[in-house]
Amino acid sequence: MMDIWNFTVQFHGHECNGLRWGYKVATFALEKLKIDKSSDEELVAIVENDSCAVDGIQVVTGCTFGKGNLIFRDYGKHAYTFFSRKTGEGIRITRRKEFDTKDILSANGDEIFDVSEPKEDMPKTARIHKSIECAKCGEMAMETRIKIFDSQYLCYPCYDKIMSDQHLYLNTPLAKNGEKNGNS
Numbered sequence: 378m379m380d381i382w383n384f385t386v387q388f389h390g391h392e393c394n395g396l397r398w399g400y401k402v403a404t405f406a407l408e409k410l411k412i413d414k415s416s417d418e419e420l421v422a423i424v425e426n427d428s429c430a431v432d433g434i435q436v437v438t439g440c441t442f443g444k445g446n447l448i449f450r451d452y453g454k455h456a457y458t459f460f461s462r463k464t465g466e467g468i469r470i471t472r473r474k475e476f477d478t479k480d481i482l483s484a485n486g487d488e489i490f491d492v493s494e495p496k497e498d499m500p501k502t503a504r505i506h507k508s509i510e511c512a513k514c515g516e517m518a519m520e521t522r523i524k525i526f527d528s529q530y531l532c533y534p535c536y537d538k539i540m541s542d543q544h545l546y547l548n549t550p551l552a553k554n555g556e557k558n559g560n561s
């Protein structure tokens with residue numbers, strides 16, 4: 378029978394230290410929250426990076442991007458928060474700054490991780506939202522992902538494009554030259 382670690386490697390596609398860290402964090406979190414892997418208890422994971430480690434967390438905890446119980450915060454930190462929906466209990470796990478990485482998988486979690494209170498509240502369960510048509514590209518986007526600019530509804534990419542185009546214009550040498558020419 379394939380154990381969870383081997384399955385994690387198969388899922389990820391290669392064996393690496395990032396994956397080992399993710400697997401270790403996830404098994405440590407289940408232990409701390411006293412959750413049995415075979416139970417269908419709903420967990421929520423908030424990951425503060427998008428490294429190989431996150432695949433370990435998806436396999437071990439069952440928190441996946443598609444199910445909406447894996448939340449990504451782009452902070453570039455080796456920090457992971459887990460909540461049990463049933464008990465409301467949550468923990469945030471970070472890597473210690475000084476650790477022995479020789480054997481991550483068999484290390485004692487209490488020696489390589491720090492456990493603290495979550496830095497944010499438990500995320501609300503995913504809700505269904507209606508879609509709104511973007512005035513620029515015509516595609517439909519969830520209403521919570523619509524921005525209003527110049528009294529038009531815009532999807533995020535179209536809104537960002539407009540913002541960056543304006544920003545670029547203000548910062549191009551051409552614009553500066555134009556200003557200089559105008560003054561002389």
Ligand SMILES: [Zn+2]
Pocket residue numbers: 389391392393394395396429
């Ligand atoms: Zn990897």
Ligand SMILES: [Zn+2]
Pocket residue numbers: 511512513514515516531532533534535536
């Ligand atoms: Zn659009």
